Amino acid sequence: MDQKNIRNFCIIAHIDHGKSTLADRILELTDTVEKREMKDQILDSMDLERERGITIKLNAVQLVYHAKDGQDYLFHLIDTPGHVDFTYEVSRSLAACDGAILVVDAAQGVQAQTLANVYLALENDLEILPVLNKVDLPSAQPEVVKKEIEDLIGLDCSEAVEISAKSGLNVDKVLEEIVHKLPSPKGDKDAPTQALVFDSFYDSYRGIIAFVSVKNGTIKPKDKIRFMATGAEYEVTEVGVRTPKEVVEDQLNCGDVGWVSAAIKNIEDVRVGDTITVASNPASEPLSGYREMHPMVYCGLYPVDNARYDDLKEALSKLKLNDAALHFEPETSQALGFGFRCGFLGLLHMDVVEERLEREYNLSLIATSPSVIYHVYKTDGIMEEIDNPSALPEPQKVDHIEEPYVKCDIMVPKEYVGPMMDLCQKKRGEYVDLQVLDDVRMMMVYQMPLSEIIYDFFDKMKSCTKGYASFDYEFSGYRTSSLVKMDILLNGQIVDALSTIVFRDFAYNRGNAMAVKLKDLIPKQQFEIPVQAAIGGKIIARTNIKALRKNVLAKCYGGDISRKKKLLEKQKEGKKRMKMVGSVEIPQEAFMAVLSMDDD
Numbered sequence: 070m071d072q073k074n075i076r077n078f079c080i081i082a083h084i085d086h087g088k089s090t091l092a093d094r095i096l097e098l099t100d101t102v103e104k105r106e107m108k109d110q111i112l113d114s115m116d117l118e119r120e121r122g123i124t125i126k127l128n129a130v131q132l133v134y135h136a137k138d139g140q141d142y143l144f145h146l147i148d149t150p151g152h153v154d155f156t157y158e159v160s161r162s163l164a165a166c167d168g169a170i171l172v173v174d175a176a177q178g179v180q181a182q183t184l185a186n187v188y189l190a191l192e193n194d195l196e197i198l199p200v201l202n203k204v205d206l207p208s209a210q211p212e213v214v215k216k217e218i219e220d221l222i223g224l225d226c227s228e229a230v231e232i233s234a235k236s237g238l239n240v241d242k243v244l245e246e247i248v249h250k251l252p253s254p255k256g257d258k259d260a261p262t263q264a265l266v267f268d269s270f271y272d273s274y275r276g277i278i279a280f281v282s283v284k285n286g287t288i289k290p291k292d293k294i295r296f297m298a299t300g301a302e303y304e305v306t307e308v309g310v311r312t313p314k315e316v317v318e319d320q321l322n323c324g325d326v327g328w329v330s331a332a333i334k335n336i337e338d339v340r341v342g343d344t345i346t347v348a349s350n351p352a353s354e355p356l357s358g359y360r361e362m363h364p365m366v367y368c369g370l371y372p373v374d375n376a377r378y379d380d381l382k383e384a385l386s387k388l389k390l391n392d393a394a395l396h397f398e399p400e401t402s403q404a405l406g407f408g409f410r411c412g413f414l415g416l417l418h419m420d421v422v423e424e425r426l427e428r429e430y431n432l433s434l435i436a437t438s439p440s441v442i443y444h445v446y447k448t449d450g451i452m453e454e455i456d457n458p459s460a461l462p463e464p465q466k467v468d469h470i471e472e473p474y475v476k477c478d479i480m481v482p483k484e485y486v487g488p489m490m491d492l493c494q495k496k497r498g499e500y501v502d503l504q505v506l507d508d509v510r511m512m513m514v515y516q517m518p519l520s521e522i523i524y525d526f527f528d529k530m531k532s533c534t535k536g537y538a539s540f541d542y543e544f545s546g547y548r549t550s551s552l553v554k555m556d557i558l559l560n561g562q563i564v565d566a567l568s569t570i571v572f573r574d575f576a577y578n579r580g581n582a583m584a585v586k587l588k589d590l591i592p593k594q595q596f597e598i599p600v601q602a603a604i605g606g607k608i609i610a611r612t613n614i615k616a617l618r619k620n621v622l623a624k625c626y627g628g629d630i631s632r633k634k635k636l637l638e639k640q641k642e643g644k645k646r647m648k649m650v651g652s653v654e655i656p657q658e659a660f661m662a663v664l665s666m667d668d669d
């Protein structure tokens with residue numbers, strides 16, 4: 070198709086404003102997906118996404134639109150996630166596009182991630198098309214929200230289409246707007262090939278498949294391609310697009326968004342953000358890639374069955390192809406054995422990775438409590454980056470510790486400013502600014518320690534504002550804090566995987582809350598187990614898990630052996646996610662206790 074009839078765009082929005090629903094309607098209206106195959110949120114192809122109702126991965130699909138001017142247009146649509154943890158996916162999608170549809174919920178108005186995603190789109194020089202969604206809702210106020218978009222973002226909304234992605238109202242008008250208002254790709258078909266790798270995944274038959282946006286030149290089977298960052302070369306076996314089914318094509322041209330298969334077996338060779346060129350006529354420069362993402366949150370992942378260490382290693386390498394923001398390196402724990410220290414962009418990301426490893430790679434895992442990266446300045450003048458509390462040097466060797474801070478932008482209705490300020494204060498937040506956004510809302514700006522945000526800030530914010538607040542944060546630097554390592558002892562033994570780094574003034578409360586929570590979570594065993602929290606050898610909290618004398622076989626009168634077997638099986642099932650540490654069996658939940666305890 071003629072390059073001027075191609076439109077590459079993505080849909081951006083705050084979480085739940087209706088991106089995936091709009092994508093569904095667009096696929097329907099363009100007959101991309103047959104009616105009988107249509108299901109809700111069709112681009113959310115992972116089971117996990119459908120169950121949770123959120124988009125985790127970007128998804129690219131090609132469709133043909135017969136426009137009112139009588140011409141056919143080729144659209145490449147990329148659906149993107151809305152949650153702050155997946156901003157990395159969004160920024161990659163944006164770099165593959167020329168335009169973006171900005172979906173704003175006409176009842177909720179502009180939210181924190183609406184702004185964050187618009188800024189990302191502007192950084193990538195994208196043309197932005199504002200669309201007001203959910204106008205079917207009685208609470209929708211499209212005119213008010215349009216004004217909000219104009220005032221807060223500075224986008225002209227005089228021609229913004231008012232739609233209901235749910236019913237399909239006016240979605241046809243959005244398609245026409247895409248044709249008339251978004252630009253076509255600018256590249257040159259005859260120039261040396263430059264294709265941006267924006268995603269990849271591992272296919273057990275074909276090897277690694279790379280998703281690319283071809284910015285210049287072409288890619289076709291038999292071409293010898295070169296990954297410009299790694300220098301690896303492969304012969305292309307097949308190219309194609311997704312519609313959303315995989316379709317094989319003769320070649321990918323400048324302006325196309327599709328996949329390249331080249332029997333790539335070495336995971337290290339394919340990096341998201343790299344540029345593919347053709348070795349016989351190589352481009353002199355790679356395309357500008359993406360900002361390297363640095364994980365914000367770390368935790369240890371260990372196989373429940375130590376024998377599956379190598380499987381976990383392979384699974385992490387494969388998953389990384391599909392999730393460029395995931396980092397991992399081997400580590401050992403006295404309590405848990407061999408595993409990996411993994412870095413994530415946030416807690417939701419961590420949760421999703423763990424669940425994908427379990428589902429897609431059939432692993433049973435123990436995850437340790439999440440931690441941020443601390444800068445530990447030792448008395449010998451050396452600074453160590455510590456992402457695992459148990460690796461913190463002895464207190465006498467530590468001069469001072471710095472922790473990461475983030476700048477939080479919180480949008481909140483006026484009546485909740487008070488409770489929200491209380492919450493920020495409790496979380497060691499430092500007030501920066503308070504601005505009036507419009508008649509109803511304020512924007513609060515705080516500097517906060519990241520470690521306070523990653524635990525339960527989001528849930529607490531939701532409950533103290535009845536779900537009306539939204540927030541976004543970005544890393545703002547390291548600051549010195551009074552921090553100490555808190556150890557947990559079970560049966561008199563320190564369990565390294567349960568150590569945490571806490572703010573000194575919070576230590577007693579946290580220690581108590583942790584001991585109480587562990588008492589709840591660790592099942593009673595044949596003997597009494599003392600649970601203690603300690604700082605530098607000093608016990609600050611203590612409780613006991615009482616002994617239990619439960620005989621599961623007591624209920625089996627007589628000699629019914631099959632029933633006996635069943636009961637034993639059942640007991641074994643229950644133990645699956647348990648890890649024997651010393652003489653105490655600890656369930657997975659206990660390692661995450663810090664996330665769910667109430668220490669206020």
Ligand SMILES: Nc1nc2c(ncn2[C@@H]2O[C@H](COP(=O)(O)OP(=O)(O)OP(=O)(O)O)[C@@H](O)[C@H]2O)c(=O)[nH]1
Nearest residue numbers: 084085086087088089090123124151203233234235
């Ligand atoms: N009433 C109404 N509900 C809608 C409309 N569009 C979407 N929804 C609902 O809003 C919810 C969120 O829609 P999604 O399309 O999943 O939102 P999303 O922006 O893709 O969410 P993430 O991918 O998780 O960021 C779903 O329950 C939809 O059914 C609409 O036009 N009207």
